[in-house]
Amino acid sequence: MTNVVSGGYSISAKTVVFTTGDAGSALTITCTLDAGGGITDVVEFGVDANIDYDSLDIDHTASLSMSVTRSFPATGSIVVKCRSTDAATASRTRITAIKVDSVTRENVTG
DSSP states (O other): OOOBOSEEEEEEEEEEEEEOSOTTOOEEEEEEEEOSTTOEEEEEEEEOTTSOTTTTTOOSEEEEEEEEEEEESSSBOOEEEEEESSSEEEEEEEEEEEEESOOOOOOOOO
């Protein structure tokens, strides 16, 4: 998403990832929602090579969701990037940015 006008936003993203490599291969898919300025959310999906997913009739597909808040001081961009340790595809990626009056960020533990 490019040319996001300055201001505060509540941003969410969703993407569907699936493996395209050999069955029985372990892999990790990592996706990042990046709103610039060091504001990111990261989510991972892992497939264990020791589980016979085919015999369980389970595919290697996951819907991954991410969210951040961000105040853009000037026009900015929002992107979703995914990488994988083996063959995989991301599709149906959506980014939603809702403009808000103000943004408060607080780190929490747990």
